[in-house]
Amino acid sequence: MPDNRQAQPAEESIALTYLNDAEARTVEVIAERIIPDGGDGAGATQAGVVYYIDRALSGVSQNLQHVYRTGLRALAKYCAAQHAAEFADLPVDIQDEVIQRFLGPAVPEEGSTPIMHGDEAGEHGESADLPTLRRLFAVVREHAIEGFFCDPTYGGNRDAVGWKLVGFPGAYWGYTAEQMGRDFDGRSLPIMTLSDLRTQLRAKNLPDNATFYRNEEN
Known part of the structure; x- marks a missing residue:
C-alpha cells in the first residue's frame, strides 16, 4: 500500500550543543547533498540529520570532534581558494563536485578511491589538506546515514522520514x-x-x- 504520510521539516529553533551556527549550516548542506530531497520530503535536512550529528559530537562521538573542527576549517580554506565562497553558498553542482573530489563518486566502483584532480595534486595542491578533507566527508557521510535512519529519540529521522522511505x-x-x-x-x-x-x-x-x-x- 502506498505511504502518503508527509514528513515535516526540522525545527530551526532547536538548540545546538556542540557545533556553532556556521559549522552546523555547512554540515547540514554537506549532509543534504549526500542524502538529497528527491521531491518527496525525504532528505537529510527534513530528517534533521545535523541535530543528530551535533548531539553525537557532544556524546558518543566526542572522539570525532577534531575531525569536524579541523575538517570544516580545511574546507573553508579550500573553497575560499578555489571558489572564493563558503561551501554552503556554492551552487549545488559545485558542492557535488567538491564532495566527489574528496569522497569519490556517488556510486563508487569496487576498490575505487577518490580522484585527485590537478588543482589538488599539482600547482595548487597547497590549497587542499587532502587527508583532512577526505576524513571529514567520510565521517559526515557515515553520520548522515546514521542520522537519517536512527530512532528520532537521537535527534535525526524527524517525523520518521527515513523509516517511511524504506517502509520500516x-x-x-x-x-x-x-x-x-x-x-x-x-x-x-x-x-x-x-x-x-x-x-x-x-x-x-x-x-x-x-x-x-x-x-x-x-
Whole structure:
C-alpha cells in the first residue's frame, strides 16, 4: 500500500550543543547533498540529520570532534581558494563536485578511491589538506546515514522520514510470524519509536509475549 504520510521539516529553533551556527549550516548542506530531497520530503535536512550529528559530537562521538573542527576549517580554506565562497553558498553542482573530489563518486566502483584532480595534486595542491578533507566527508557521510535512519529519540529521522522511505515500521516489542513473512508490507503498521515504547511501558500496556511465538504446527 502506498505511504502518503508527509514528513515535516526540522525545527530551526532547536538548540545546538556542540557545533556553532556556521559549522552546523555547512554540515547540514554537506549532509543534504549526500542524502538529497528527491521531491518527496525525504532528505537529510527534513530528517534533521545535523541535530543528530551535533548531539553525537557532544556524546558518543566526542572522539570525532577534531575531525569536524579541523575538517570544516580545511574546507573553508579550500573553497575560499578555489571558489572564493563558503561551501554552503556554492551552487549545488559545485558542492557535488567538491564532495566527489574528496569522497569519490556517488556510486563508487569496487576498490575505487577518490580522484585527485590537478588543482589538488599539482600547482595548487597547497590549497587542499587532502587527508583532512577526505576524513571529514567520510565521517559526515557515515553520520548522515546514521542520522537519517536512527530512532528520532537521537535527534535525526524527524517525523520518521527515513523509516517511511524504506517502509520500516520502527521500534516494536516484536513481530508476529505473519509480519515477519516475506510478502508482508511493513508500511501497513503504524510507525513506533522508542518514545512510544516508553509510553507503553509506563502505562503497562504491553503486548502478550505469546503474540510473537511462532505456531510450530504450521
